[in-house]
Structure formats: structure tokens, C-alpha cells
Amino acid sequence: MKRTLFLGLLMLGLGNFAFAQEVSFEEYDLPNGLHVILHQENGAPVVTTSVMYHVGGKDRTEGRTGFAHFFEHLLFEGTENIERGKWFEIVSSNGGINNANTSQDRTYYYEVFPSNNLQLGLWMESERMLHPVIDQIGVDTQQEVVKEEKRSTYDNRPYGQFLAVLGKNLFDVHPYKDPNIGYMKDIDAATLEDVKAYNKKYYVPNNAVLVVAGDFQIEETKKMIEDYFGPIPRGADIVRNYPKEKPITEQKIATAYDANIQIPAIGLAYRTPGFRERDAYVLDMISTYLSDGRSSKLYKKMVDDQKQALQVGAFNIGQEDYGMYLVFALPVGETSLEVLQTEMEEEVAKVRDELISERDYQKLQNKFENDFVNANSGVEGIANSLARYYLLYGDTNLINKEIDIYRSVTREEIKEVASKYLKPNQSVIINYLPGDKTEN
Template identity: 50%
Template sequence: MKRKLIICLLWCATGLAAMAQSKSNKIEFTEYTLPNGLHVILHQDNSTPNVAVSVLYHVGSKNEEKGRTGFAHFFEHLMFEGTENIDRGQYMSMVQAAGGSLNANTSFDRTYYYELLPSNQLALGIWMEAERLKGAKVDQTGVETQRKVVQEEKRMRVDNQPYGTLLENTFGLAYKEHPYKITPIGTFEDLNNAKIEEFRDFYKTFYVPNNATLSIAGDINVEETKKLIEQYFGSIPKGTKAIPRPTIKEPKQTEERRKIVYDNIQLPAVIQAYHIPAQGTPDHYALSMLTTLLSGGESARLPKALVDKQQKAVAAQSIPFPTEDPGLFLTYAIASVGTEAQVLEDAMNAEIERVKTEPLSDKEFQKLRNQIESQFVQQNSTVAGRAENLANYHVYYKDANLINTEIDRFMKVTKEDIQRVAKEYLTKNNRVVLHYLPKSAEKK
């Protein structure tokens, strides 16, 4: 317990130290590529004795073959089974015994692994990630174990969770051709039908140095860290297979699509999803600021209008999905007791129309800019956040230095830009609408 408390205090101190820095302070980093294709990014911050070791694999659910969905997310679990030199089930306990923590996540576009460790355990983190890359246990025992784990996760988080199928139904309705139509968790059928050879082929294709970015941030010495990286990663061979990248483009949507979902819920919900450009495009930044305008805090437009003033909803929010290919801009609200879904939808539409027709005041726009700046600083307030953002910027934008400069792209957005993107993208013909209704409302 004492060790956990100390580690917690160290991580808190890291965040406070970073927040105390001026927003103008540049985040320095070193980056290079090993002969085997592994891209390395190192950020030295000796303010507190901890370190984040992370590896981003440029593979997400959009890279999966038809009929074999869920593989990327499945590997997020399978890669903790162990390696040739780490016994099955010991991965997590080894990191915890060293006073650290670890986790992973999967999206449409990437799979990300990380360890947060005391800096004197840097070598352990590097070695363990190298082990995962060169010799993970992709065997029948591990596959069968993780099949059950993933299926139980889907039951708990999606199938049996109120509103749990929201993203599954929304993306499935919004996309007809692009792989984004299937969310990362995939389907039971595809995972159950997959053979061990297919899992091994996925590993050999995507878990290779030339499809990975190693990002380390924290209390390190850059030159010593380079030696450790060469020692553990340098001998891992480059992948020999071409890495599949989907080229499918989603056809332009020309009319509204609607769906009713009867769920185990008490209160109706309305979800609206609009097609938007990929992350990093100029309009992406205006749309991101529009999201903050609509739902960035309790005083934002959606909660203020729907929850506070009209009391038609108990929650209302706007969520953009920044993805490598063109994504979605979601607005959703959960109705208050006695409010019908259509009434709630009409109220949501009115707020969207207000953005299109009423110019932002200077005061509201300045508040919005302040919020964006604050969010940008917060994202880089810990070494863990910096390690992840450096990897993201390199993989998605081919420019890790955006960790210092992307805020400039937000600050170039004008009031007129926000109103323009609302008019251009938040249109009826460009959206899907879902009504989530209680099962009791379904006609027998």
C-alpha cells in the first residue's frame, strides 16, 4: 500500500510540475529510426523520477479482413499472455512488482501499449516491449483464453450495458463501405471462426518493427536510453510482408438514414452522427472547436439549453471521432422523464440551427479559445500524455513536433469558420439519426 501511495504521489507531482510550466515552453524530443524500421521518439524530463514506455502499432480495426473483425482488439488482450521469456500471466505482475502500472487500448486506427514505471525500471519496460514485439505467445491456449475474455467484455460493455450498442449501431448505419462500419470489438462469430494460423499471420503482418513507434518520456538519459533500445530492439528483424492499408472511400451520403433501437433502458436517447473530414484537415480543427462550443462543460450550449433551461434531457453532449480516414461528429442526448424522443430531437436540431444562424459573440469565442488552449496544455501535462501524443503525431501526421505547434492550427480558426463548418457538415442529408427506446415501447 505504501509503495502504491508513493507512486501515485509521483505521478501527481509530474502533472503539477508540467502544469506549472509556461504554455510557451517547448517540449524537446529526439527521434530516429532503427535499420529494422522501428521509429523511436525520446523526451527527457527529469523533474520527477518516473518514465512512460509506450509502443504504438499502426493497426486498428480498419486493417482487418472482411469476416475476421475484432482481431486488432483481440491482440490487445493476447499480447499480455506472455512471451518466450515471460511466463504466461506474468506480464502484469512483473510490472506491478517493479512499482509500475500498464495498460493498452485499441481504436479504428491503432493499438497502443504502455508501462508507467519508476525511472530506475526503464530497462524493464524497454525489455518487456521488445519481448512482446519479437516473441509473443500466439498459441492455442492463449487464443482460447482470450476469446473468452473478449467475449465477456463485449457482453458486459456492449450487449448488456444500457445504451451499450450506441457506437455499434451508429457506425454500422453511417458507413456502408468503409471498415469503420464495424467497431473495434468485432463480432463473436468472426473470432470463434478464426483459426490459430490466422492469428499468427496477423501477428507476423502487423507486429513488426517497421509498423511500430516506440515513444519514451520521463526521467531518462537520452544516450543511455538509445543503448538500451539498440540492445533489446536492434536485432528484431524487419517485417517481410506488405502492411495492408485500406483504400476504400466511403461514398458521399445523400440522404438521412434513421433507425430505432429498442434497448433495456428507462429513458429514451437520441443520437445524431454527421460525416466529417479526417483528423488533421483544416476543417477538423473548426469542428473540434464546434464540439467544445456545444458541450465543453456544463455551461456549453447543448447541456445549458436541453438540460438546464428546457429540462428535456438529463444529459447532452457532442463528440467528434477524430480518425485517420473521414470520421463522424456525434451529438446525443438522454431524455428526461416524460420527454419523447422526437421532442428531444427537435430541441437538438434547434441548437444545431442556432450555431448556423447566430454569430458567436466575442466573449463566447474568447472563452472557447481559452478552453482549447487549456485542453491542449492538459493533454501534455504528464510524461504519459507526452509519450502518447508524440507517437500519435508521428504516426498520423508524420510530424511529432505538432506536440508544440498544433495549437496554432486551432488558433487560426475564426468565428466564421465554426459557423461555416456547421452549415457545411451538420446537414440532414449528411447524417444518421438513432432513437433508443425502452423495450416496453416496442410493439408486440
């Protein structure tokens, strides 16, 4: 039995070692500015094709919020060579899956096909970039789709507006003040001319990265990429100059209402640096220390021991220009929001004022090592990471070396960063209460 246990542990260790090995890739630019990243892994007959565009919810003019998310839907409508409504049918009938998602900073499209359909995936993404059909029928259709998504996922879902309330109260002038999905009035106001201009500006090769990951042949794939994407014209250079926020120097208190909830919530919110900054990595570790798992400080204290909270958590919400840090709780029974605020602030203060224990520090390091291994354990996740690290961080090889940043963070640095950003006078207290909400 001991021998069996030893062999099991040995195999587990070897398995982790295999998954954690360095991710190899090749990257280059086409003359039109499209950045290409290739990760060859021939262990299974599947391949991911993906395109990430450097456009998100923050890329809009006043009165036209939500355009990037709207385009996430619109660019599935069809192309000059793909009939309207046939995109998903083509993918599924060829053994593939596909999806897309949009953040405040980028939009990501991807397909996963059997490797013998790589050419199909490349052709479809080149069609999306070069030949999208953008007409009034598509605009009208997707306006209704997006509005229904907003109603079901945000407006009529318990706590669905909390993230929007967070942005509204942490930002005064930066576009992060508005929700990624936009406002109803802006979605309704979008004209065909607005939409065409937005596509011409942002959905161009020099504002995108193409990733192919999985089972393929390098030279053959390069030839297909050149054939399909090479003829796409370069767009005008994109210049971003978003207004800077003034520091928060006095604690603010905000109240918001949600007709979909019966239990109130409270959040301690802080504006933090963008995710490229080293301090943002440290804040990731602080949020994990405070609330990841049942043994974390906030959960053990407020849920298990003191029975004050139904849920409690700390989240470092990473964004390109500024981050948002949130400590959030729902009360049990008659526990007041003021009590929850006091208890949460007490735990945050401990991180500011004291070094975390060596034991907790090692647990943190183990958790981030494990997350690093899992993130790179499949070609679909690797494709996403390669695109994100290149487009948003400017360093594709972070896929291999980002863990070294976490490894280098010290207990002293955790205390220093908490003291720098998580102070009461730099916070916004958000009381999120049951009641009528304002339609937007």
C-alpha cells in the same frame, strides 16, 4: 491579503507557463523501420516506455472483426522469455504500472517504471514485438476473455451498443461500419493460423513507434534500444486501400433497440473528415461550444431552461479516415424524441447560419488553451501524444504546435464548417429505444 492573492495568482501563472513550455524530443529510425522518439525530463525519477502499433479495429478482413482488440489481450499472454501469466506480476513487483488500449486505428501499450527500471520496460516491449508466444492455449483463453468483456462492457451495459449502431449507420463499405471489439461469431471463428498471420503482418517494427519519456540518459538509452529492438526483423510494407464511402445526401432514419435501458435516446449523426483535416479541428471547437459544461448552448437550453433532457451532448469522434459527429440526448419525463430532435437541430442550425458571439469565441479559445497545457503536464500523457502525433498524423511536433491550429480558427470558419458538414440532408437520425436487441 491582496498581496497574498497577487502572489497566488502569480505562482499559478508561472506554473501554467512552465507546463506549457515546448516539449523537446529527439526522433530517429532504426534500420528495421522502427521509429524512436525520446523525451528527456529528469524532474522526477519515473520513465514511461510505450509502443504504438498502426493497427486497429479497421484492419481486418470480412468475417474476422475485432482482431486488433483481441491482440491487445493476447500479447500479454507471455513470450519466449516471460512465462505465461507473469507479465503483470513482473511489472508490479518492480514498482511499475502498465496498460494497453485499442481504437479503430491504433493499438497502444505502455509501462511506467521507476527510472532505474527503464531497461526492464524496453526489454519487455522488445519481447512483445519479437518473441510473443501465440499458441492455441492463448487463443482459447483470450477468446473467452474478450467475449466476456464484450458482454459486460457492450452487450449488457445500458447504451453500450450505441457506438456500434452509430458506425453501422454512418458507414456502408468502410471497416468503420463494424465495432472495434468485433462480433461474437468472428471472435469464435478465429483460428490459430489467422492469428499468427495477423501478428506477422502488423506487429512489426516498421509499423510501430517506440517512445521513451521521463528520467533517463540519452546515449545509454539509445544503446539499450539498439540492443533490444535492432535485431527484430523488418516486416513487409503494409498497404491499406479501404473502400471510400459515397456522400450522405438524404437524411436517413434508423431505429435500434437495447434491452438494458428504460429511457430512450436520440442521436443526430453526421459523417465528417478524418482527424488530420483542418475541418476536424473546427468540428472539435463546435462540439465544445455546443455541449462542454453547464453553460454550453445545448445544456443550458435543454437541461436547465426548458427541462426537456436528462443529458445532452455533442461529440466529434475523431478517426483516421472518417470522423463521426454525434448530437445526443435523453428525454425527461414525457418529452418525445421528436421534440429533442427539433431542439437539437435548432441549435446546430444557429451555428450553421450565424456567427457565434465574440464572448463565446474567447471562451472557446481559453478552453482549448487550458486543455493544451493539461495534456502536456506529465510524461505519461506526453509519451502518448508523441506516439500518436507521429504515427497517425505524420508530424510529431504537433505536440507543440497543434494549439496554433485552434488559435487560428475564426468565427467565420466555425460557421463555414458547420454549414459544410452538419446539414439535415447529411444526417442520420438514430432512435435508440428500450426493447429486445439482436445478438451478434
